[in-house]
Amino acid sequence: xxxPIPEPDAPEVRARAVQRVRSSGLSKAQVxxxxxxxxxxxxxxxxxAEGDAGxxxxxxxxxxxxxxxxxxxxxxxxxxxxx
Numbered sequence: 625x626x627x628p629i630p631e632p633d634a635p636e637v638r639a640r641a642v643q644r645v646r647s648s649g650l651s652k653a654q655v656x657x658x659x660x661x662x663x664x665x666x667x668x669x670x671x672x673a674e675g676d677a678g679x680x681x682x683x684x685x686x687x688x689x690x691x692x693x694x695x696x697x698x699x700x701x702x703x704x705x706x707x
Contacts, residue, residue: 633665641666642673 645655645666652670656663 638669639673642670645670 645652652666653663656666
């Protein structure tokens, strides 16, 4: 038997649809029509994906900043016990 068809709102379907919008050069309306999904749903998925990507970047920056700030704090904390 073949693979089961995923639900239209399944995360992998959303991810493929958003990737197709980004990489194909087609409009969202054209992609929505070719995937037989609603244009508004595709717009929401795209907006959500952009927001998620922004949050991931922000979290990565915050982790990097935290690491930079904890190294000197650990150094000074270690030095203060020997005084």
